[in-house]
Every structure is written in C-alpha cells, then in structure tokens.
C-alpha cells in the first residue's frame with residue numbers, strides 16, 4: 360500500500376514496527392474479522408485476545424523488553440498481503456485530536472519520516488486518506504491517541 364514512498368528492501372531490513380514493549384503495547388495491530396478467519400485456518404496456534412470490539416495478537420510483556428509479533432519470521436511478516444490493516448498503513452495512523460480524526464505519521468519509521476512533508480501530504484491526500492478514515496469509521500478501535508509532536512498529515516473533513 361505504501362510502495363510509492365517506501366521500498367520493500369528498506370522495510371524488510373527494519374523490523375521496528377513489529378516489536379512492542381509494555382509502554383507501546385497499545386500499538387499492537389488490530390486483527391479484523393477476515394484476518395481472524397485466515398489465522399484460524401492457517402495459523403491455529405496463534406492466540407488472540409480481545410481489545411475493545413476487535414482482537415490483537417496475544418503477547419506476554421516483561422517490563423521494557425521488546426517482544427516481537429508472533430507473525431514475524433526471519434524473512435519478514437508471515438502474513439504477506441494478509442497482514443493487519445494497521446501494519447499495511449504504518450507508519451501512518453489515525454488519531455483522535457481535539458475531537459477530529461487526523462492522520463499522523465510516526466517518527467519511529469526513519470525512512471518515511473525523512474521524506475519531505477510535501478511528499479507525505481501528496482501521498483496521503485485523496486484515496487489513501489479516504490480509505491483510512493472510512494476504515495477508522497468501521498473500526499473505531501483503530502483510532503489511537505494523538506502523541507504530541509507527531510506530524511499531522513491530514514484532517515478528516517466533516
């Protein structure tokens with residue numbers, strides 16, 4: 360989904376978005392129903408836990424220790440194109456900001472963060488923003504809290 364601005368090689372070498380610790384476990388991607396069915400069929404050993412009206416991968420945390428997603432393999436995400444929506448759009452995220460839904464970009468992704476704001480804005484505006492806001496409407500649990508300092512790339516039109 361992000362091929363225009365993020366090449367697969369950069370992504371493949373970096374696994375930062377697939378590791379979580381106690382403080383950012385709320386970033387664990389949501390597993391929507393279609394993916395739950397896919398997991399039940401192909402990865403019956405993977406355990407999920409509920410979060411709001413959705414599900415996430417069950418992971419055990421121990422303080423600051425980084426725990427990697429159970430779908431991460433030596434060659435990348437085992438789910439390929441079936442990976443969770445949150446993963447397909449990361450480092451973009453939908454946040455709630457002063458009562459509005461906004462799209463931000465996480466500075467944790469060095470490759471995308473280095474791009475000029477103009478490039479990010481042009482990429483997000485239009486179909487991509489529409490898809491993110493529509494999906495957030497259908498899955499409100501994917502709207503994450505805004506973190507001060509994260510660049511806001513788009514604001515939902517009311």
Ligand code: SF4
Nearest residue numbers: 377428430431436446
């Ligand atoms: S589902 Fe795949 S892309 Fe998403 S966090 Fe897990 S390993 Fe990474």
